[in-house]
Each structure stands twice: as C-alpha cells, then as structure tokens.
Amino acid sequence: MPRVIFVALLLLLAAAASVQAASVQHAKGAKTQPEVIFYSASWCGICRRARNYFNSHQIPFTEYDVEKTREGMDAFRRYRARGVPLIFVDGQRMDGFSVARFRQLYRPVQ
Numbered sequence: 001m002p003r004v005i006f007v008a009l010l011l012l013l014a015a016a017a018s019v020q021a022a023s024v025q026h027a028k029g030a031k032t033q034p035e036v037i038f039y040s041a042s043w044c045g046i047c048r049r050a051r052n053y054f055n056s057h058q059i060p061f062t063e064y065d066v067e068k069t070r071e072g073m074d075a076f077r078r079y080r081a082r083g084v085p086l087i088f089v090d091g092q093r094m095d096g097f098s099v100a101r102f103r104q105l106y107r108p109v110q
Contacts, residue, residue: 032109036061039072039086047085050097059106 036054038061040047054061064072066084079086079093087094089105 033060034090034106034108035088036106037088038063039066039075039081039084041065041067041084044084046097050085050087050102053097053099053102 036059038047038050038054040051040063042065051063053059064075066072066076066081066086075081076084076086081095083095085097087097087102089102092105094101094105
C-alpha cells in the first residue's frame with residue numbers, strides 16, 4: 001500500500017512539473033514587443049518628442065531621468081552617453097531620436 005501511494009505521488013509531481021514547464025515556455029514565447037529603455041531629462045525637447053511618439057503609438061517603454069534617478073545617472077555614465085535622449089530597443093543603442101531609425105529597430109512580433 002505505501003508503495004502505491006509513493007508511485008501516485010511521483011506521478012502527481014511529474015504531471016505538475018510538466019504543466020509548470022509548459023507555462024514557463026508559453027510565458028517566454030509570449031513576448032510580442034521589443035523592450036524600449038529610454039534615458040531622458042525633463043528639459044529635453046527631443047526627449048519630449050520621443051515620449052509623445054511612444055505614447056501616441058502605444059509603445060511601452062521604461063524611462064529613467066538622467067538627472068533625477070540613480071538608475072538614469074548610473075546608466076548615463078556606464079554607457080558614456082554624451083547627451084539625451086539615449087534609447088535602447090532590445091539592447092540596440094540609439095543616441096538621439098529619429099522616427100525612421102526607431103522604426104528600423106522596433107519590430108513587434110505579429
């Protein structure tokens with residue numbers, strides 16, 4: 001009897017692990033939009049233009065102010081940036097902002 005319970009528990013654990021692995025795989029494959037990281041400053045007109053473009057095109061992005069946030073200041077130094085905006089699209093760097101260049105980098109999965 002204990003052996004039957006032990007085997008049943010093993011089968012139950014194996015089934016649960018299989019379902020969890022499938023869920024993780026589905027979550028990994030669920031990415032449909034490139035990651036956009038945006039380093040900016042409050043006074044920057046080009047940053048405002050980029051932000052407006054992202055918002056009007058419903059492009060999700062993470063923004064760090066290089067003067068007001070620790071993350072922004074550290075990244076600005078680490079990447080040896082010379083100005084803002086500094087934008088990364090799935091790790092590809094773009095200094096400044098150009099709609100044409102951004103469209104080349106930003107390719108959502110359909």
